[in-house]
Amino acid sequence: MPGTNDKGRGIQSDEHLFDIIEFIRERDEAGVTEIASEIGLAKSTVHGHLTALRRRGYVVRTDNGYRLGLEFLNHGKHVQTSYNLYSIGQKKVQQLATETDERAWCIVEENGLGYYLSGAEGKHPVNPPARIGKGVHLHPLAAGKAILAHLSDPRVEEIIDQHGLPKITPNTITDEEALFAELERIRERGYAINNAESLSGLYAIGAPVIDEDGVVRGALSISGPKNRLQTEDKQNRFVDLLLGATNELEINIHNHRSLRSNIE
Numbered sequence: 001m002p003g004t005n006d007k008g009r010g011i012q013s014d015e016h017l018f019d020i021i022e023f024i025r026e027r028d029e030a031g032v033t034e035i036a037s038e039i040g041l042a043k044s045t046v047h048g049h050l051t052a053l054r055r056r057g058y059v060v061r062t063d064n065g066y067r068l069g070l071e072f073l074n075h076g077k078h079v080q081t082s083y084n085l086y087s088i089g090q091k092k093v094q095q096l097a098t099e100t101d102e103r104a105w106c107i108v109e110e111n112g113l114g115y116y117l118s119g120a121e122g123k124h125p126v127n128p129p130a131r132i133g134k135g136v137h138l139h140p141l142a143a144g145k146a147i148l149a150h151l152s153d154p155r156v157e158e159i160i161d162q163h164g165l166p167k168i169t170p171n172t173i174t175d176e177e178a179l180f181a182e183l184e185r186i187r188e189r190g191y192a193i194n195n196a197e198s199l200s201g202l203y204a205i206g207a208p209v210i211d212e213d214g215v216v217r218g219a220l221s222i223s224g225p226k227n228r229l230q231t232e233d234k235q236n237r238f239v240d241l242l243l244g245a246t247n248e249l250e251i252n253i254h255n256h257r258s259l260r261s262n263i264e
Contacts, residue, residue: 016041017049024059024068031065076133085209085218086117088252092245093220094120099241102224105130107143107206108217109151112159114144117218126202126224139179140168142194142206143219148179149186150208150216156183171197191239192219196226203229205238207246212254220246 019039024030032050036043050066053059057071089106096104101122107114113135130136138144138159148156157176165174173179186192194204204223208216222229222238229235 016045017053020046020049021053021058021068024066029062029064029067034065084253085249089209089218089220089249090118092249093118096120096220096222096241096245097122097125100222100224100238102126102222102229102238105143105221105223107141107147107219107221109138109144109147110135112138112162114138114141114147124224124228136198137163137166137168139165140172140194140198141221142192142204142223143221144206145182145186145192145194146206146208146219146221147216149183149192150210150214153180156180168198169196169200171195173197190243194221194223195230201226205229205235205242207239207242209246209249209253211250217253220249 016039020035023035023039027034032043032046035041035050036046039046050059053069054061054066057069059066060069085106085108093104093106097120099122101124103121103125104119105116106118108117109115114137115135116130116132119130119132136144138148148159151159156179160176160179165176165179166172167174173182182192191205191207194202194206196202198204202223203226204221206219206221208219210216220242222242229238
């Protein structure tokens, strides 16, 4: 059937387009020859994709080739602000960072990965390899485990089947049974801990944000060096701050939904 082959070629072309975009993102800048060689495409094919991307503002021509254009920022900001948790929680994330002098994050789950929706830093933040919009595995993160703990078991199993439980550090949980046992402990105490599971020497505390329907909307976390956060006094204080912040967000989400319902 002619239509079937055309559809296959169209899907393959879409894959190539995203391969080119991701390659330029990883390299910051890249030329046609370099892209074609690394991805395994004809230079004419790469040039055609880049021409279309440039025409729409998604890439910019430079002295060394091409870089991604600001049109991606336009879409990125739209996606970020479309999350209710971002607009409601951004100030709370900054407040947590200010009160603790550490780094605070708001993370959401999408397609089985955790995405950094917003973040803020206090006076003494560590600088982990994380950035707004970056997708990461959930199981090594305090906020990620806080989210997993409030998803259904079948959904967690689906995420594991899709993304696995890769070992990031020697402390990362890589066994499914051990992970489910940890998720049960998180539900019991109300918060999660990342004890150097995503980065050696890093300690983090995370708590979920759950709406009135019992749906986990995301999670907040506070992270810093183990020697600063692992003391009993500081951990207790940070847990109280974190649970207070997530509880306030849950109330605000409920009020926001009620207000929208009244307006509509």
